[in-house]
Amino acid sequence: MLDIHYIRANKELVIQGLQKKYFNNAAEAIEKLLVIDQQRRATQWSADNAAAQLNQCNKQIGQLMQQGEKKEATAAKAQTTVLKSTIRTLAQQLQVHEETLQHALYELPNLPNAEVPEGKSAADNTLVYQSSEVLVNDAAQWPHWELAKKYALVDFELGNKIMGAGFPVYKGRGARLQRALINFFLDEALHAGYEEIQPPIVVNEVSAYGTGQLPDKEGQMYQLKDTTFYLIPTAEVPLTNLYRDEILPQEALPIKNVAYTPCFRREAGSWGRHVRGLNRLHQFDKVELMQIRLPEESYKSLQEMCAYVQRLLEKLELPYRVVKLCGGDLGFAAAFTYDLEVWAAGQQCWLEVSSVSNFETYQSRRMRIRYRDEHHTTRLLHTLNGSAIALPRIVAALLENNQTASSISIPPILQPYTGFKAIE
RNA sequence: AGAGGGUUGGCGGAGCGGUUUAACGCGGCGGUCUUGAAAACCGUUGUGCUCGCGAGAGUACCGGGGGUUCGAAUCCCUCACCCUCUACCA
Numbered sequence: 001m002l003d004i005h006y007i008r009a010n011k012e013l014v015i016q017g018l019q020k021k022y023f024n025n026a027a028e029a030i031e032k033l034l035v036i037d038q039q040r041r042a043t044q045w046s047a048d049n050a051a052a053q054l055n056q057c058n059k060q061i062g063q064l065m066q067q068g069e070k071k072e073a074t075a076a077k078a079q080t081t082v083l084k085s086t087i088r089t090l091a092q093q094l095q096v097h098e099e100t101l102q103h104a105l106y107e108l109p110n111l112p113n114a115e116v117p118e119g120k121s122a123a124d125n126t127l128v129y130q131s132s133e134v135l136v137n138d139a140a141q142w143p144h145w146e147l148a149k150k151y152a153l154v155d156f157e158l159g160n161k162i163m164g165a166g167f168p169v170y171k172g173r174g175a176r177l178q179r180a181l182i183n184f185f186l187d188e189a190l191h192a193g194y195e196e197i198q199p200p201i202v203v204n205e206v207s208a209y210g211t212g213q214l215p216d217k218e219g220q221m222y223q224l225k226d227t228t229f230y231l232i233p234t235a236e237v238p239l240t241n242l243y244r245d246e247i248l249p250q251e252a253l254p255i256k257n258v259a260y261t262p263c264f265r266r267e268a269g270s271w272g273r274h275v276r277g278l279n280r281l282h283q284f285d286k287v288e289l290m291q292i293r294l295p296e297e298s299y300k301s302l303q304e305m306c307a308y309v310q311r312l313l314e315k316l317e318l319p320y321r322v323v324k325l326c327g328g329d330l331g332f333a334a335a336f337t338y339d340l341e342v343w344a345a346g347q348q349c350w351l352e353v354s355s356v357s358n359f360e361t362y363q364s365r366r367m368r369i370r371y372r373d374e375h376h377t378t379r380l381l382h383t384l385n386g387s388a389i390a391l392p393r394i395v396a397a398l399l400e401n402n403q404t405a406s407s408i409s410i411p412p413i414l415q416p417y418t419g420f421k422a423i424e
Numbered sequence: 425a426g427a428g429g430g431u432u433g434g435c436g437g438a439g440c441g442g443u444u445u446a447a448c449g450c451g452g453c454g455g456u457c458u459u460g461a462a463a464a465c466c467g468u469u470g471u472g473c474u475c476g477c478g479a480g481a482g483u484a485c486c487g488g489g490g491g492u493u494c495g496a497a498u499c500c501c502u503c504a505c506c507c508u509c510u511a512c513c514a
Contacts, residue, residue, distance in 0.1 A: 044474050048483045055483090058495045062442040065494095077494045084494085098473095247434085247471095368471095376453075378471080 001105050001366045004037055017111035020327035022120055033104045040097035047090035054083045106215050110362035112327045113336040119326025128338065129310070130321040143346040144396040145277030147403055148174065151423050154278065166267070166275075166282030168392075173423050177398070177410075178285060180417035181391055182260050185287040185312065189388060192308055194258035194289060199238030201261050202229050207241040210367040212333030212359075222264050231264035235288035236385045243292060244367040247378055253371065254301060255292035258388070260285065278392035279351065285391040291384045292369060295361070298382035299336075302358045305386045306338045309354045312389060315413045318397050319343040321350065335360040342393065346400030351393040356386030 007014050011030060018026035057080050064073040117126045148154040153174025159167040170178050186196060205228040208214040213221060213233060222231040232238060239257050248255070263286050267275075278284075289308070291301045306322065313320045325337040334357040341350035361380040364370070370378045402409045408423040415421050 041474065044483085048474060051484085052482055054494090058442080061494050065442070073494080080494050249434095376469085 001362060002108050002111065003361075003365060004033075004101065004105065007033065008037065014111065018108070020112050020116065020118060021109055021330060022328040023109055029104070029108070033101070033108075036097060036101045036104060040094065040101055043090060043094045043097055047087060047094050050083055050087045050090060054080060054087060057083065103215075106209070109216075109332045110212075110330075110335050110359065112330055113358070113360070116330065116336055117324060117326045120328035121326075122329050124326040125323040125329055125339070126326065128322040128324050131319040131343075141346070142400070142403060143277065144344070144399040147346070147399045147408065148277065151408065153177070153399070153423070156277070164282075166280070168278065168281065173418075173420065174395075176418055176420075177395060177414075177423075178391055180414055180419075181394060182285060182287060184414060184417050185388055186258065186260055188312060188315075189258035189287065189289060192256075194256045197239060197242070197257045197259045199235060199242070199259055199261065201232050201238070201264075203232055203237050203241065204229055207237055207244070210241050210244055211237045211363050212366070213237060216332045220266050222266060232261060233265050234263050234385075234387075235259040235261040235286065236290060239288065239290040240292075240363060240369075240383050240385065241367065243369045245369075247370045247372060248292070248381065250294075250371055253293055253381070254297070255290075257290045258287060259290075260287045262286075263390075278396045279347075281392055287388050287391075289386045289388045292364075292381050293384070294371070295379070295382050298358055298360065298384060301382075301384050302336065302338070302356060305384065305388075306340070306356045309340050309356060309386060309388050313340065313342060313353075315411070316394070316398070317411045318394070318401065320353075331355075331357065333357075333359050333362050335362065340389075342397040344393075344397045344400045346403065347396075351397060353393045353397070354387040354389050357384060359383045359385075 002014065007030065011034070015026045015030050018029070023029070057076060061073050061076050061080075064070075064076065117124065119125065142150075145154075145156070148156075151174075152172060153170065155169045155171055158169040159165075162169075190196060202224065205214065208221065208230050213230075217233070221233050223229070224231070238261075239259055242257070243255065262283055264283050265281075267280060267282060289305055291298075291305065293301045310320070310322065320340055320342045323339050323341065325334075325339060330337055337355055337357040339352050340354040340356070341352050343349075344351050360382050363383045364380040369381050369383065371381055373379050398411070399408055402411070406424065410418050410421055410423070
């Protein structure tokens, strides 16, 4: 959420930022917001004044009662009737204005950081790094869904039977490969200083608002019937909300948490070419990193997290590239994002396997995640997160890149985790 | 799931209709004393919003929401959560 005080003082900058993100009718939205804000403040001023008068009256009545001046007290009571009804009316108006303003603010995305490149879509993202040798593997002729079938690693039909499309069943060595990756990613994160967390994978509405999934992504989460609870689309939601309404001691910073969770996404309306096999699922596993850090240091964390995910991909010997998202491709709540993509030789395409973002104060303002500075003033912290890493596409890339005519080799670093060196 | 008891500031813990301007203690910060420190003593100490250049002023907040009352931390209703006992379960 953006700061209304900031918007008031930096109207043009805010509009420019929103336009960089290709937010529709930015200028109009901000003008409207400022009108609501003006109304809200005027109403609050009136309401506060009326309340101050009433408080004075009540104090007098109290004194009169104690002095036994019942007649005067009764007379004074009459005065309060008008004030009370005025206050009631104003308070109702104020509440409406506050809610309107709040909703308007919820609809505004975060502003992009100054370093974010201009651009409208993924095509305009900036390439930051690309592995030197993108595999030219003549044997890599099959996409992973064919390989998964051939070696009986993933059964998509069984998933259809018990749930529906997008809920694959991993079997045998496929299941073990998945579990191996989870353990590998968690162990690596532990060594990098992250605390392991097992959060709930269902969250309440407040939590979904906190990280920005609501109201923006309403309809993309699975909601439990007759409740306002949601299956998490990412561990980011419970992890970051662990610190909601906390004033964190500076010694505790930076907070570094890691969690493995299943993730659920309805992905409504996304049909077609790129959704085959493991490319896009309704349920998938992910290991997620989350950091909370001082504002002036948060971009160090972003670099650190991005470099960390790069090391993981290198350890898995996967060819990858890093792109800096342009304004138009940035997520709703993000101020800056690096995407990491691995090369899938069987499909001859790049698959996004990680997204590392700095939300600056966008989430922490919604959640009131703060610290005390040297002057004992409470200030908002910055929140960040990054996938490390989303499992299915890593599995896809491993299968496709490491295939031979008769087997799939497992990268050496994973072998202690899988217990087998190849799938034959 | 049933019965009962709870939820107060950074923490502990009073308050049960009107100097609550939330006692008291601990912790934190500042100061006095001291070569320095400790102890002691003195002062200070929450969050949001509004107004103000500022000093500051106003207002709201005692788990959430609603009600009674001139006035609610205090009384009533309701929801959430916690604890104890009983039942059940992995």
